[in-house]
Amino acid sequence: MRSYLRLELRRAFRNPAGLILLTGFPVALYLLWTKVLNVVPQNQQGDFAAFSMVSMATYGSLGGALFIGGAIALERSKGWARQLAVTPLPASGYVVAKLVSGVAGVLPSIVVVLAAGALLGGVRLPLWTWPALVALIWVGVVPFAALGIAFGYTLKGQAANLAMMGVYFVLSVLGGLWLPVQVMPEPMRVLAEYSPAYQAGSLGWRALDGQWPTGTAVGVLAAWTLLFAALAVWRYRRAL
Numbered sequence: 001m002r003s004y005l006r007l008e009l010r011r012a013f014r015n016p017a018g019l020i021l022l023t024g025f026p027v028a029l030y031l032l033w034t035k036v037l038n039v040v041p042q043n044q045q046g047d048f049a050a051f052s053m054v055s056m057a058t059y060g061s062l063g064g065a066l067f068i069g070g071a072i073a074l075e076r077s078k079g080w081a082r083q084l085a086v087t088p089l090p091a092s093g094y095v096v097a098k099l100v101s102g103v104a105g106v107l108p109s110i111v112v113v114l115a116a117g118a119l120l121g122g123v124r125l126p127l128w129t130w131p132a133l134v135a136l137i138w139v140g141v142v143p144f145a146a147l148g149i150a151f152g153y154t155l156k157g158q159a160a161n162l163a164m165m166g167v168y169f170v171l172s173v174l175g176g177l178w179l180p181v182q183v184m185p186e187p188m189r190v191l192a193e194y195s196p197a198y199q200a201g202s203l204g205w206r207a208l209d210g211q212w213p214t215g216t217a218v219g220v221l222a223a224w225t226l227l228f229a230a231l232a233v234w235r236y237r238r239a240l
Contacts, residue, residue, distance in 0.1 A: 022067075023112040026060030029178075030113060034121050050125065051180070053117030054204035057110045057137050059177040062197060064106035065145035066168055068098060072152025073160035076239065099229070102145030103138065110137050125208070132207050140200030143221055144171075146228035153235035171197040196224040 033056075034049045114133060117123040125133075151164050172178055174188065175197025181189050192198040199217040206213060 022060050022064040022106070022109045026056040026109065026113050027116045029059070030056040030116055031120065049117065049121040050123045050208050051205060053114060053121060053123055054133065054137070054208060055177045055201055057113035057117075057133070058140060058197070058201045058204060059172055060109040060113055061106035061137055061141045062144050062172065062177070062200065063168055064109050065102045065141040066148040066151075066164055067161075068102035068105075068145055069148035069150070069152035069155075069164050070161045072098065072149060073156055076152070077157060098149050099142070099145045099232075102148060103142055106141055107134075107138060110134055126210075129207060129210075133204050136203035136207055136213070137200070140203045140221060143196045143200075143224040143228050146225055146232050149232035150228055150235050153232065153239045171195060174198070175201055177201055194220060196221060 030052055033052045111134065114130065118130075147167070148164065151160055151167075154160075155163055174192055175181075175195045176184070176192055177197060181192045181198060184192065193216075199220045202217050203213050206217075
């Protein structure tokens with residue numbers, strides 16, 4: 001288990017193309033919202049820059065965790081899953097290793113987007129808030145890593161990537177990572193409350209105001225994590 005986990009962690013940080021994509025695109029969107037479009041009144045730009053920074057950091061890390069499913073789908077096509085099946089590594093051990101590596105691999109994306117907010121967006125926060133944001137956003141992406149594993153063992157090849165892109169877009173929009181939930185129609189606002197993307201974002205948004213995560217956010221994220229992890233284990237066993 002430990003050896004396989006070390007292998008997965010090394011692989012997570014040896015994908016420069018993926019790291020650039022998952023950091024460059026959120027930073028570009030952040031600068032688009034805050035510097036190019038400039039749709040926020042002057043007296044609210046500071047708050048919006050911080051809000052958008054957290055949203056884009058969550059958005060980028062969400063994608064990094066979710067798209068671990070693409071790597072799994074590729075491994076399946078090469079027979080790697082069948083080779084693992086004859087080793088002592090249990091299904092739960094494989095899922096845990098993938099989950100940990102998927103979550104660990106998004107850390108650079110979070111740090112880069114927050115750095116862009118501080119250096120390019122003019123975001124100024126109390127010193128303690130910055131490491132708190134990294135930790136909270138990082139924790140918030142755990143259910144998406146589990147969902148990515150489930151996708152990787154449900155679909156194959158390009159179908160897995162296309163499905164994950166669709167889910168990625170829907171969850172990001174519904175979760176208020178592109179536009180604040182407050183501007184959405186009432187039915188979407190109700191759905192957003194139970195969305196893992198919205199609750200993941202809320203961890204960082206509340207930290208901006210010096211507030212702790214709500215019990216609802218913790219409960220919703222824990223429930224989605226358990227559900228997706230159980231689904232991932234089930235699909236892994238079925239795919240062997």
